[in-house]
Amino acid sequence: MTRKKILAICGSTRNNSTNHRLIKAISQRFADRVDLVPFNEIGTIPVFYPGIPPEEHPPQVLAFRQHIKNADAVLICTPEYAHGVPGALKNAIDWTVSSGEFSQKITALITASTDGRFGHAALLETLKVIECKNISELHLIISFIQTRLNTEDDFTDEKTRNDVEALMNALLLTINTG
Ligand SMILES: Cc1cc2nc3c(=O)[nH]c(=O)nc-3n(C[C@H](O)[C@H](O)[C@H](O)COP(=O)(O)O)c2cc1C
Known part of the structure; x- marks a missing residue:
């Protein structure tokens, strides 16, 4: 059986982002079961402009859409900014609304932030309306993310590790059973 591929989109554009490190931690922990393909380029995607004809869509957007298409599932790990979704992440998702790459794509969301509740609820609603598959069952908030990872990019506490x-077990089960 070919190994399944999960596109892991980081919602933070910051160097040494905790969400980037979270993706690394998950990737290490599940290395024997699945390939996580990190996507850290949302900051390079131009501002969404609905007036551009599809044949003129920017190459960064085409590449982002192709990454989603190529993956068996998507995992989004993101902070919350000012009680909302980081602009770069929402901008990238907006480019896929008409083309529909997220529609019926198995998608999981982790909001890893200081708190995260507001951005999480807002992004969950967006992911539902663009028809991500099973999103209602595949989401998690990790609050105080700054204290949850050690210098080896592993989890510092049992609850976060278990959550x-x-x-991830639910995501893999969904991938393997469709
Ligand atoms: C502009 C800005 C606004 C923020 N607003 C929130 C917020 O509303 N809620 C929250 O939980 N954290 C907020 N934070 C803190 C982030 O959760 C924290 O910096 C987190 O580590 C960022 O994720 P990253 O390490 O992956 O970049 C904010 C950070 C920035 C830079």
């Missing part, structure tokens, strides 16, 4: 494992 992430439960989410």
Whole structure:
């Protein structure tokens, strides 16, 4: 059986982002079961402009859409900014609304932030309306993310480790059973 591929989109554009490190931690922990393909380029995607004809869509957008298409599932790990979704992440998702790459794509969301509740609810609603598959069951908030990872990019506490494992097991089960 070919190994499944999960596109792991980081919602932070910051160097040494905790969300980037979270993706690394998950990737290491699940290395024997699945390939996580990190996507850290949302900051390079131009501002969404609905007036551009499809044949003139920017190459960064085409590449982003292709990455989603090529993956068996998508995992989004993101902070919350000012009680909302980081602009770069929402901007990238907006480019896929008409082309429909997220429609029926198995998608999981982790909001890893200081708090995260507001951005999480807003992004969850967006992911539902663009028809991500099983999103209602595949989401998690990790609050105080700055204290949850050690210098080896592993989890510092058992609850976070268990929560992430439960989410990833559910995601893998969904991928393997359709
Ligand atoms: C502009 C800005 C606004 C923020 N607003 C929030 C917020 O509303 N809620 C929250 O939980 N954290 C907020 N934070 C803190 C982030 O959760 C924290 O910096 C987090 O580590 C960012 O994720 P990253 O490490 O992956 O970049 C904010 C950070 C920035 C830079």
